[in-house]
Amino acid sequence: MTDPADGHSVRFGVNYTPRVGWFHHWLDFCADDVARDLDTIAELGVDHVRIFPLWPVLQPNRTLIRPRGLADVERVLKLAADRGLDVCVDGLQGHLSSFDFVPAWLTTWHRRGFFTDPEVIASTAAYLTALARACAGHPNLLGLTVGNEVNQFTGTVHPEPYPATERDVAAWLDAMIGALRAGAPAAPALHSCYDATWYDDTQPFTPVQAATLGDMTVVHSWVFNGTAQLYGPDAFETHAHARYLTEVARAFQTDPDRPVWVQEVGAPRNVLPEPFVAPFIEATVAHLTDTPDLYGITWWCSHDVSRSLADFPELEYDLGLIDERGRIKKEGLVLAEAMTQLRARRRAGAAAAERPSLLLDPTAVARRDLAPGGAFWERYMSVAREGGHPRVTLAATVEA
Amino acid sequence: MTDPADGHSVRFGVNYTPRVGWFHHWLDFCADDVARDLDTIAELGVDHVRIFPLWPVLQPNRTLIRPRGLADVERVLKLAADRGLDVCVDGLQGHLSSFDFVPAWLTTWHRRGFFTDPEVIASTAAYLTALARACAGHPNLLGLTVGNEVNQFTGTVHPEPYPATERDVAAWLDAMIGALRAGAPAAPALHSCYDATWYDDTQPFTPVQAATLGDMTVVHSWVFNGTAQLYGPDAFETHAHARYLTEVARAFQTDPDRPVWVQEVGAPRNVLPEPFVAPFIEATVAHLTDTPDLYGITWWCSHDVSRSLADFPELEYDLGLIDERGRIKKEGLVLAEAMTQLRARRRAGAAAAERPSLLLDPTAVARRDLAPGGAFWERYMSVAREGGHPRVTLAATVEA
Numbered sequence: 001m002t003d004p005a006d007g008h009s010v011r012f013g014v015n016y017t018p019r020v021g022w023f024h025h026w027l028d029f030c031a032d033d034v035a036r037d038l039d040t041i042a043e044l045g046v047d048h049v050r051i052f053p054l055w056p057v058l059q060p061n062r063t064l065i066r067p068r069g070l071a072d073v074e075r076v077l078k079l080a081a082d083r084g085l086d087v088c089v090d091g092l093q094g095h096l097s098s099f100d101f102v103p104a105w106l107t108t109w110h111r112r113g114f115f116t117d118p119e120v121i122a123s124t125a126a127y128l129t130a131l132a133r134a135c136a137g138h139p140n141l142l143g144l145t146v147g148n149e150v151n152q153f154t155g156t157v158h159p160e161p162y163p164a165t166e167r168d169v170a171a172w173l174d175a176m177i178g179a180l181r182a183g184a185p186a187a188p189a190l191h192s193c194y195d196a197t198w199y200d201d202t203q204p205f206t207p208v209q210a211a212t213l214g215d216m217t218v219v220h221s222w223v224f225n226g227t228a229q230l231y232g233p234d235a236f237e238t239h240a241h242a243r244y245l246t247e248v249a250r251a252f253q254t255d256p257d258r259p260v261w262v263q264e265v266g267a268p269r270n271v272l273p274e275p276f277v278a279p280f281i282e283a284t285v286a287h288l289t290d291t292p293d294l295y296g297i298t299w300w301c302s303h304d305v306s307r308s309l310a311d312f313p314e315l316e317y318d319l320g321l322i323d324e325r326g327r328i329k330k331e332g333l334v335l336a337e338a339m340t341q342l343r344a345r346r347r348a349g350a351a352a353a354e355r356p357s358l359l360l361d362p363t364a365v366a367r368r369d370l371a372p373g374g375a376f377w378e379r380y381m382s383v384a385r386e387g388g389h390p391r392v393t394l395a396a397t398v399e400a
Numbered sequence: 401m402t403d404p405a406d407g408h409s410v411r412f413g414v415n416y417t418p419r420v421g422w423f424h425h426w427l428d429f430c431a432d433d434v435a436r437d438l439d440t441i442a443e444l445g446v447d448h449v450r451i452f453p454l455w456p457v458l459q460p461n462r463t464l465i466r467p468r469g470l471a472d473v474e475r476v477l478k479l480a481a482d483r484g485l486d487v488c489v490d491g492l493q494g495h496l497s498s499f500d501f502v503p504a505w506l507t508t509w510h511r512r513g514f515f516t517d518p519e520v521i522a523s524t525a526a527y528l529t530a531l532a533r534a535c536a537g538h539p540n541l542l543g544l545t546v547g548n549e550v551n552q553f554t555g556t557v558h559p560e561p562y563p564a565t566e567r568d569v570a571a572w573l574d575a576m577i578g579a580l581r582a583g584a585p586a587a588p589a590l591h592s593c594y595d596a597t598w599y600d601d602t603q604p605f606t607p608v609q610a611a612t613l614g615d616m617t618v619v620h621s622w623v624f625n626g627t628a629q630l631y632g633p634d635a636f637e638t639h640a641h642a643r644y645l646t647e648v649a650r651a652f653q654t655d656p657d658r659p660v661w662v663q664e665v666g667a668p669r670n671v672l673p674e675p676f677v678a679p680f681i682e683a684t685v686a687h688l689t690d691t692p693d694l695y696g697i698t699w700w701c702s703h704d705v706s707r708s709l710a711d712f713p714e715l716e717y718d719l720g721l722i723d724e725r726g727r728i729k730k731e732g733l734v735l736a737e738a739m740t741q742l743r744a745r746r747r748a749g750a751a752a753a754e755r756p757s758l759l760l761d762p763t764a765v766a767r768r769d770l771a772p773g774g775a776f777w778e779r780y781m782s783v784a785r786e787g788g789h790p791r792v793t794l795a796a797t798v799e800a
Contacts (some may be wrong), residue, residue: 063709159508160508
């Protein structure tokens, strides 16, 4: 793991979406395909990939964790190491690009609390420990995430939510992060959420959990969340969204030096017409340049989803930096150059600049106020537009 | 396919539940494991097995039918052929032993009509055609079933039913059976239901569909449906249940010579304590001895479910004729002997005996009257107890 106290070196990576078969490649694992994908990814100049074993494929029965599934994950780690790439491994997928992959032992006749049932918790933890243990011996293991946006499965937005209270979630995250650490004590243990955690008052995964549990704060930035619709594809707010999330997230940290990782950010065509994509990539990265303790930026995603696969929302097909034939797209070149500039500026001390500050009183501000168009959001953006991105401080912290 | 007009030769088989990994073995296909399982199965004296590729494993995306998945199915056909065994291949599993295996493209965010959505119907049909085509060239292909008890996914019993009307189901079955025939024109194309089709008035899969669509009438007989609870583990009704289903089913046929297949029957321990199991097996087969045009009896199941796998209803662990170490159980020997006797009696002409007859007026009799304890059921059982199993005739047929 890069020393987060360094501040100059920001990790650059991609979320690895296999070119052949998308994440269904776990059913037909082919080392040659993965090797070829990673060769192209390495050409982008990245230092890491984030990977997504499918949960129901690796743990099809509650007490069956497939050794061959774990071995396939290890093969990806080795193939990545051969190319100088580190790997972050996510556990519970779970939710990916509109599809929910949930084992049969947690649906219909076997439906029970994803976040609350003691047997489910114990078995999910056992899976994460087994996965972490398989990865632990690999020197290029960058970290482990509980799962991709696990908060997708609860709250009021999901069509069939698994109920959970904030207290349930806190206990569950403790158990899951503990399970990762039990398997890989030396690797950063993380959890990831979609932005309902920050913006939706009905979401039981909370900002405090995201900002205090695990070894980093992880944010996923998607401007199709209303930002681009509200402000337009080239608006300051749209370009500043990822940075805004890092600042809001940091406000909830108790450790001010805890690293923040922009683990997912992408350029969705449903709200960013083609001419706006390259400027969005450049501006998003530029806005992140002076983010304090920025761990890394990991783009979603490596490869376009093949048009031969059905039912993805239209925007999901074009998010890649590499097309479905394996050729690096313009977006890949733009991002690589933007990251080079970001790193150069950080080495030159950009992160040390003076910044305005902004008070966030969580007793007076609801999560909807933090969301695109909300009262706090507007206040932040007007400060940022004038004097640069403010440091956000929780009112309680100031009083203390 | 055995000539159904023969009447003397009744097929004897087992539903193949792989000893290692249960149906999750499709994720870790191992020809040696399958070969060893089939060796033991052949020792039972059976002539066929019924197999169950998992639908989400073979068709993980609506437009991705995995060639390797189809190749694994073909490998089972070849391994079975090497042992003189025919194979019936089921498509949409779907429901198996309390677990629902449904692809992610048909759940939560992608939830839509299993039986009604045009894209789903077209893609499900494409899968069945591909599966049938892969199997078509194998001389030991006994038949293809649309799926295991597909009616589990609709009606009022399922916790998250996919709505469908009788008309929807008729059109859907036509499309699915047509899809099987398109891929394997020479193989019997079948569909299978659990007994709600016969007993539950809210079930959109109907007796007429079961008795007229496809190339045989298929019944699945499970006495945990209330029969054994109501009458006891050694009652006439419990022993006669499978036979009763064949007679009720035949009544709805328009072709009187259409074969009837007892494609699933088993001895569930939750209602049959150990001392009652062997008598149940013997009596169930004995009751079927003089069933006209009986195609075959296929026991559920070959191998016990390993106790290392979690969450099965208790009764599912002990249904095998072979234990989880691969040793033939007493049940296997009892069944093999019962089948030998059945075949000998049929050769001696048992099926030609005179039988009482019973009129079923479908305008006056609801499906609940056919169910265990219902008015028609009671009438049938009292006739059968006195004078042997009656031939059931639909009132409309008599009038015509």
